[in-house]
Amino acid sequence: MLEAPNRRPARFITFEGGEGVGKSTQVRRLLNNLADHAVEAVRTREPGGTPKAEAIRSFILQGRSEAWGAGAEAVLFAAARLDHVNQLIAPNLAKGTWVISDRFCDSTRAYQGLTGGVDDRLIDALETLALDGHTPDLTIVLDMDPAVAFKRVEQRAVEDGLQLTGDRFEKEELDWHQRLRENFLDIAARNADRCVVISAEQDEARLEAAIWEVVSGRFPELQTGSVS
Ligand SMILES: Nc1ncnc2c1ncn2[C@@H]1O[C@H](COP(=O)(O)OP(=O)(O)OP(=O)(O)O)[C@@H](O)[C@H]1O
């Protein structure tokens, strides 16, 4: 009988942090680096990643759930995550494709839980149900002063020719974003085996190199170039 090839497991990596710290930019750069190492990977985001989860994303970010309160919003984010895990994350990992997500469960804990005041017991229960064991292998937490990050977001709007109106959370005051930053650092400290905090106040190429050092250090198969 033929033996199944001894394939290494596909990895699940998430990026977390406040608004405009450079998550999407670095997710794209990591995908390119993985491709250079012949790693098959998909890029996704939260809330979103599947048609149903994207519909929930639009609903929340347009502010339509704001009046319902942070607890109801946590449930909506978890509903989106449940579909994302079942339809995209789990199937890709099962077939050996790495998954790189721009935000995941730590955003619910940081935004709705620690910053929004939702009880830990609800956040824990939603996380257990939605993840169904699919905890990330590595979480990169990009950290920077939110005032500096806002300047980047303003610049992005100018470059895109858009008016900076701000979505549901971008509209919060600066001190709210300062608390959010502290809360992401707190989550990272409490999950030190999974989370690595990296300063996002460096240029894109340097930040990319710092992230690659962490990723390739964590997953030795990337150093040999052999992922199977
Ligand atoms: N290291 C960097 N230095 C300076 N500008 C950057 C850096 N990384 C990204 N930017 C710029 O900052 C803006 C925000 O970047 P990006 O969209 O990647 O952040 P984000 O964390 O995904 O944002 P959001 O939370 O709004 O989704 C973009 O205009 C991007 O070009």
Ligand SMILES: Cc1cn([C@H]2C[C@H](O)[C@@H](COP(=O)(O)O)O2)c(=O)[nH]c1=O
């Ligand atoms: C997953 C998740 C996200 N959020 C917030 C964080 C951001 O303000 C938006 C997503 O927009 P982005 O431009 O894609 O970063 O949603 C949240 O509050 N809770 C969550 O679980």
